[in-house]
Amino acid sequence: MPPKTKKGRTPEERSIDPAAQEIIRWADEVGMESAFTRAEQMAPCPIGANGSCCKVCFMGPCRLVKDGQTGVCGATIETITARNFARAVAAGAASHSDHGRDLAFTLLATAKGEAQGYTIRDPFKLKKLAEELDVPVEGRPIDEVGVEVAEKCIAMFGQQTGEIAFVERAPQKRKELWRKHGLAPRGIDREVVDILHRTHMGDDQDPEHILDQTMRAGLSDGWGGSMVATAISDILFGTPSPLVSQVNLGVLKEKEVNILVHGHEPTLSEMILAASSDPELLDYAKEKGAEGITLAGICCTSNETLMRQGVPSAGNFLHQELAIMTGAVDSMVVDVQCIMQALPKLAENFHTGIITTSPKVKITGATHIEFDEHSALDIAEEIVRKSIDNFPNRGEMRIPDVTSDVIPGFSHEYINYMLGGTYRSSFRPLNDAIMSGRIRGVVADVGCNNPRQTQDFAHDYLVRELLKLDVLLVETGCGAIASGKYGYMLGEAAMEYAGPGLREVCEATGMPPVLHLGSCVDNTRILTVLTQVVEEGGLGDDISDVPAVGIAPEWMSEKALAIASYAAASGVYVILGGNNPLSASEVVTDILSKGWEEKVGGKIEFVVEPEEMVTRILDHIDKKREALGLPAYEADKFGQSGDWRMEELELEGLSPEERELALYGQPAGD
Ligand code: BF8
Numbered sequence: 001m002p003p004k005t006k007k008g009r010t011p012e013e014r015s016i017d018p019a020a021q022e023i024i025r026w027a028d029e030v031g032m033e034s035a036f037t038r039a040e041q042m043a044p045c046p047i048g049a050n051g052s053c054c055k056v057c058f059m060g061p062c063r064l065v066k067d068g069q070t071g072v073c074g075a076t077i078e079t080i081t082a083r084n085f086a087r088a089v090a091a092g093a094a095s096h097s098d099h100g101r102d103l104a105f106t107l108l109a110t111a112k113g114e115a116q117g118y119t120i121r122d123p124f125k126l127k128k129l130a131e132e133l134d135v136p137v138e139g140r141p142i143d144e145v146g147v148e149v150a151e152k153c154i155a156m157f158g159q160q161t162g163e164i165a166f167v168e169r170a171p172q173k174r175k176e177l178w179r180k181h182g183l184a185p186r187g188i189d190r191e192v193v194d195i196l197h198r199t200h201m202g203d204d205q206d207p208e209h210i211l212d213q214t215m216r217a218g219l220s221d222g223w224g225g226s227m228v229a230t231a232i233s234d235i236l237f238g239t240p241s242p243l244v245s246q247v248n249l250g251v252l253k254e255k256e257v258n259i260l261v262h263g264h265e266p267t268l269s270e271m272i273l274a275a276s277s278d279p280e281l282l283d284y285a286k287e288k289g290a291e292g293i294t295l296a297g298i299c300c301t302s303n304e305t306l307m308r309q310g311v312p313s314a315g316n317f318l319h320q321e322l323a324i325m326t327g328a329v330d331s332m333v334v335d336v337q338c339i340m341q342a343l344p345k346l347a348e349n350f351h352t353g354i355i356t357t358s359p360k361v362k363i364t365g366a367t368h369i370e371f372d373e374h375s376a377l378d379i380a381e382e383i384v385r386k387s388i389d390n391f392p393n394r395g396e397m398r399i400p401d402v403t404s405d406v407i408p409g410f411s412h413e414y415i416n417y418m419l420g421g422t423y424r425s426s427f428r429p430l431n432d433a434i435m436s437g438r439i440r441g442v443v444a445d446v447g448c449n450n451p452r453q454t455q456d457f458a459h460d461y462l463v464r465e466l467l468k469l470d471v472l473l474v475e476t477g478c479g480a481i482a483s484g485k486y487g488y489m490l491g492e493a494a495m496e497y498a499g500p501g502l503r504e505v506c507e508a509t510g511m512p513p514v515l516h517l518g519s520c521v522d523n524t525r526i527l528t529v530l531t532q533v534v535e536e537g538g539l540g541d542d543i544s545d546v547p548a549v550g551i552a553p554e555w556m557s558e559k560a561l562a563i564a565s566y567a568a569a570s571g572v573y574v575i576l577g578g579n580n581p582l583s584a585s586e587v588v589t590d591i592l593s594k595g596w597e598e599k600v601g602g603k604i605e606f607v608v609e610p611e612e613m614v615t616r617i618l619d620h621i622d623k624k625r626e627a628l629g630l631p632a633y634e635a636d637k638f639g640q641s642g643d644w645r646m647e648e649l650e651l652e653g654l655s656p657e658e659r660e661l662a663l664y665g666q667p668a669g670d
Helices: 018-030 035-041 077-111 123-132 142-157 165-169 172-180 188-198 207-237 266-276 279-287 299-309 319-325 343-347 373-393 412-420 428-436 457-468 477-485 491-497 500-509 520-536 558-569 586-600 610-627 643-651 656-664
Strands: 245-247 257-263 293-298 313-315 331-334 353-356 404-406 441-445 471-476 514-518 548-552 573-576 603-606
Touching: 018 319, 077 142, 077 188, 077 207, 077 266, 077 373, 077 520, 077 558, 077 586, 123 142, 123 165, 123 207, 142 165, 142 188, 142 207, 165 172, 165 207, 165 520, 188 207, 207 266, 207 299, 207 520, 207 558, 207 586, 245 313, 245 477, 257 266, 257 299, 257 373, 266 293, 266 299, 266 331, 266 373, 279 293, 279 373, 293 299, 293 319, 293 373, 299 313, 299 477, 299 514, 299 520, 313 319, 313 477, 319 331, 319 343, 331 343, 331 373, 343 353, 353 373, 404 477, 412 428, 412 520, 428 500, 428 520, 441 457, 441 477, 441 610, 457 471, 457 477, 457 491, 457 610, 471 477, 471 520, 471 610, 477 514, 491 500, 514 520, 520 558, 548 558, 548 610, 558 573, 558 586, 558 603, 573 610, 586 603
Parallel strands: 257 293, 257 331, 293 313, 331 353, 441 471, 441 548, 471 514, 548 573, 573 603
Antiparallel strands: 245 404
């Protein structure tokens, strides 16, 4: 049975975030609803929640609630659950990848000189991509190269036959495995349509066969559409490298115009950033009584602007309504994905304007100002001006005084550089650290918030426990923002959470123990990191050999299932928290775990309790270490050197007063 959400939960039961708790408490007092309260009022439908509802034709919908029951057409519970899962993955993969397609069109318009305000910020990455796609580079102007690269990327989406180009990026053994099982993907459009076709009434009825195509479609996203999104975002807006910023609702400013960008695409938000520092608009803001303009983000649009430009993040998925409830948001500008329909109605209680901008997304009650890259800067200026006009309409405000510093921006290019420097950039130090056991293994903590769980509890618990046990964390999406909120993304300052071996490595290399790798489409960076780890040598010859696990403990979106599918098909053990949407069928649950593990070396499991997740993660990592012939992990083996030891040596022989002075810059008691 799916978990019900207890009615009338306290703010502390709804979120572990003090900023969220403060706003939730206020909302409870005034009787204002949010996803937290709606989740309590709306019990999840048990038939849909376990995958046993079939509505692919109109002889039904059929609800299979008894053993051996079938749908009107005779469909079994195995077929129905597999079809439901496949369709969710198709929708998730389509969403991610369509975002990549739009970026490819923006690159095309930019390279043709038709996109207002955009330039190619990372020509080096563009040239590398060009070489990979067999686009000649030598002696050609960068824009000409850009046009051809964009056209090749656009063509990749509709590629009807053969493998997409980025399959070549995978380790040799992985490619062979995909080819052997017929999983090497064609273009995303073809793979998604294939799923919709074969799950139509009267088509594919073999659950394993349906789920094979699910992996293939997932792969066309992970190694196709999403990879295009990451590559082109870096080319257009810059490949991320570490910078300092802040997260949580306290980034909103009482005396400034606050514009929140929410959704997933960096295209318009980058232009809004440019417009919000325009001196003319800043003067206009002052005329209206504001001291300046603050731009901040929510969800993955936030991750995009946070990791590249240092634009602060107001929070993750469940902060979107809470931000409006502060009364301090003048405009919430949304693009695509993870935007709650509740926003315009909620905003009626405040002065906040909700502005939809994507040609794909209109929400009743919101103002639609459609984005067009050909006049992007003009549109961005219009939005900023509208936000400024709204500033004098503010009523009472309640901005929680809660922020945390973060250091995001760890692209795989930067990780390479960080570990080896300009001339010897390499994953060698990371591989060596895993091989010695200083780092036990690597966990990718990704994915959403879900109001049926306590916001951020599972992310926080898992990160804290795994760090202690010398596990290196890489993060994206709302998981990354959660870690930012609780101080795990402070670079050097986060060392205190790391176990002794991990800490030693981080101090020696300057690598923080928790790395922010970007937005959800940037889970492709994790695939790239894993491939580079394999290619570096010493940790097996396929992704499935690496002691690594992927987790999405608070997932809620179809995109999370798409990511899980391509990660598993790439050889990763994936653990998803919360309810198992396939639990109506043991057979299908087993195909995704034991079946896929046998076939592709990766698998998906659903685990409710975070403690159990830790146990399974460590078991898997230790099993992989053993299979590689690496020394078994020993908690106390390392950590005899490091910064703390240097500090100790420096303090040796000092009097207590001198120690205080050396440590705190003042004598004790002052
Ligand atoms: O794409 S983690 S709630 S914001 S789906 Fe959505 Fe989930 Fe957040 Fe980013 Ni990803």
